[in-house]
Amino acid sequence: MRLPGFEHLQPGSLSEALELLAEYREQAKIIAGGTELLVSMKQGLLAPAYVVDLKAIPELEFIADDDGRLRIGALTRLATIVNSSLIRERFPVLAQAAATVAAPPLQNMGTLGGNLCLNTRCSYFNQSRSWRQIRGYCYKTGGDTCHVVKGGNRCFATYQGDVGPALMALGAKARIAGKGGERSVPLADLYTGKGKRPLALDTGEVLVEVQVPPSPSRTGGDYQKLRYRGAMDFPLVGVAAVVSRDDSGLCTGGKVVLTAVSGGPLEVEEASQMLEGREITAQVAAQVADAAFEAARPVDNVGSDASYRRKMVRVLTQRAILNTWGRE
């Protein structure tokens, strides 16, 4: 499959990249690992006139321990995260989630920033141009209908990132830079939750860094992923859980974040309240799993069956919470 034509720009610094993005605005797209952008371009979903390559900007590629706080540059490869001894020891759920993305060769290419900024997906969107044209345009492709939810008045495309939910469960922040300056937001605020336009980034803005606060000493995490095959596939459901407990074994805090069930990673709001002050038993985990089941509203657009996926939210949430104990 041939790529459409474009001009390739390779800035040597972040400020130079931000200048280029401010100048070319909607005409420009960022390339880092290329595993998402080039597929989208081959399928005719995107046709940027300029492709701005961030790979020659060393200041964006690092993993650092900043007084207990973990800092990761957006250009860091997923494979580097999977193999980082710092991350495996202190934030194992992050390495665990990154290791489930596609397969090792794609982890060698794909970057943290690219993975967090994945577009939402839909079986009526991620198709060739001719396939989409025959079916007619939907909300996601500029039309005014949804092929998945009959009578749906919005786009239901699904966010299927694996790493974002784990980072959100760890309470991560995102540092975002633009030509006019930079801002730092909770990672959850990077996402709009909307299928049509899933990222809360202004034109010309770039995700440059993720920061993870130190976890309390007795903290465990787990990421559970449902997919057809043990490699390559995006999640049909994903559940990230991070739970802390005190010396007496009572939970001091916890977060549960779902993926592949809506337009963005979805935090189960009631989870922390249900977990805090409790001993984590199968019964408590089942209560949180019920809340996760209620919160999840998958639709039939990324393979498998929506009602099965929703049931698996319950199963995987319970499994993830109970597994956090074994993974302190």
Add this chain to the structure above:
Amino acid sequence: MEKQLVQLRVNGELHDVAVTPNETLVEVLRERLELTGTKEGCGEGACGTCTVLLDGKPVRSCLTLAVEVQGQEIVTIEGLAKGVELHPVQKAFIEHGAIQCGFCTPAMILTSKALLDENPHPTEDEVRRAISGVVCRCTGYAKIVEAVLAAADSM
């Protein structure tokens, strides 16, 4: 879209090639350098047949722009044998019948070589994980795993 001159180091040899920015590495390898050992399957990164080694690591050459890999060491299947002496992984694939139609074979061998360079004595699970990004449509995985483990023993 202007052509630009890039210098690619493929299997230890330098090649000066004029490419447009939208040419992928697999296109340049096959159509310009006539190194047709690298196959293009799906073109979307899913099947893995286009795998080459970039600075020793397996990557998808169908999702790699030729203009972005200057100065990096590219190894294709043509670069493994020394003259008529096959690489131990190639020999093991032949001895264990790990080849059926052959379309995934270059990718399987390169991926396995990269694994053994990093981890000379992998477990079966490690081999399976390493090759999990390459699809064998003949589904001859068992023989491939046996061949990689045998190659590890012989090296």
